Amino acid sequence: MQTFTDPSEFPRLSNTSATIGNFDGVHLGHQRLLDSLAEVSQNTNSRSCAITFEPHPLQFFHKAPERPFVLSSIAEKVRLLEQRSLDFLLVLPFERVASLTPAEFVERYLIKALNISFLLVGYDFSFGRDRAGSFQHLLDAGKQFGFDVDRFPPVLHDNEPISSSRIRQRLWDGDVAAAALLLNRPYSLSGTVIRGDARGRQLGFPTANVADEQTLLPNGVYCTQLSCRGRTHAAVTNIGTRPTFHGAAQVRLVETHVLDAGPNFNLYGQLVEVRFLEYLRRQETFASAEALVQQIGQDIDRSRQWFAAHT
Structure with a gap:
């Protein structure tokens, strides 16, 4: 996996399958989504890419000492993503994208930087300034720019979606055994x-x-x-x-x-x-x-x- 922090250095490709997310902790739900992306990439002979942000939006909008902890530092996140079958990782400085409208984000990063052919997002994904961008925004953009979009369903444990916030709560409670089930590995x-x-x-x-x-x-x-x-x-x-x-x-x-x-x-x-x-x-x-x-x-x-x- 090659990691980029500058979109201008990303290789110009004609067939890229991508996903976007914070991927905090790279938990079991993230892993299933990334494995699905890798399968699509293999079946379509495309290159796979994950887009994530640094810092995590939670930390960007909450300054010290109220700044909340996250499950993984950027170094740990990169290490965990390297274990998935990705070709590329694009780490975007969140301060550069926080004020972009959904349309600006799509055109600047998904089209001009990555030239995507397929986008896979999580079931609760939103993006853009004030999280105004919805799945419907992506479907409309796909029609406009010629890329396919799909939404990955939630991965459930005890009939509840696995999420980073749910894992944080387990850890705050000291329940490391329950957190390990959701992370698919021990918290470290x-x-x-x-x-x-x-x-x-x-x-x-x-x-x-x-x-x-x-x-x-x-x-x-x-x-x-x-x-x-x-x-x-x-x-x-x-x-x-x-x-x-x-x-x-x-x-x-x-x-x-x-x-x-x-x-x-x-x-x-x-x-x-x-x-x-x-x-x-x-x-x-x-x-x-x-x-x-x-x-x-x-x-x-x-x-x-x-x-x-x-x-």
Whole structure:
């Protein structure tokens, strides 16, 4: 898959099958739509292209600190889209398209930039300034400019459409198992391991710490997997501010203890991915470090039990 951020650099093609969306999280519904597009592309001997936006409109219209979290950063979104059978990805700066009318968007990007022959959109797709562009707008544009349009039906789970907003709610509730069903994979976050105050190591449980810049999950303890340098490790992860230690800086951290890590296991400065598999408990304040150590031991035992039951 080739990725472009400048429409003028997009190759001039005569037969392009395209789709448009935010694709936040690239969840199961997105995956089914993209697979359908790939099938159309193969059957029509066309090149397939997804169009997405950066930043996500939710973040564009809501400034910090009210800016909402999204399921995937642009880097993660590109990585996930690369796993689908796409030929091209066009990432448009949302500030350039937010004020365009539906007609302006169609002519500037779908016709002049991509020269599309087929467009597939989701069941609830809208576009253009104030989201004024509807599926009927696309049908009319298709007749005017000579391209076909189709609408992909919702993908259901428990009789409800799978959507990014539904997944966000599951994550806010800490229900990572339910979110994984809708994502078709465990929810994860990536980051570089930073140096902390070695509190976990002092307690006998060294951790790989990642600054919390994006996770939607509530504070608490989770059964996880940590992947780094091509290897995946069973782990247990705490998200929170370490309330037991009153002198600790109240910075929200993602602290991951790798089960069965050897004495020379060191991830400082490494890029890691933490996958959240099961919610174990909420964040608590303990009366002493000894009580905390006892609870961490129980958390580790529960994580081992989870892996034993799922491997």
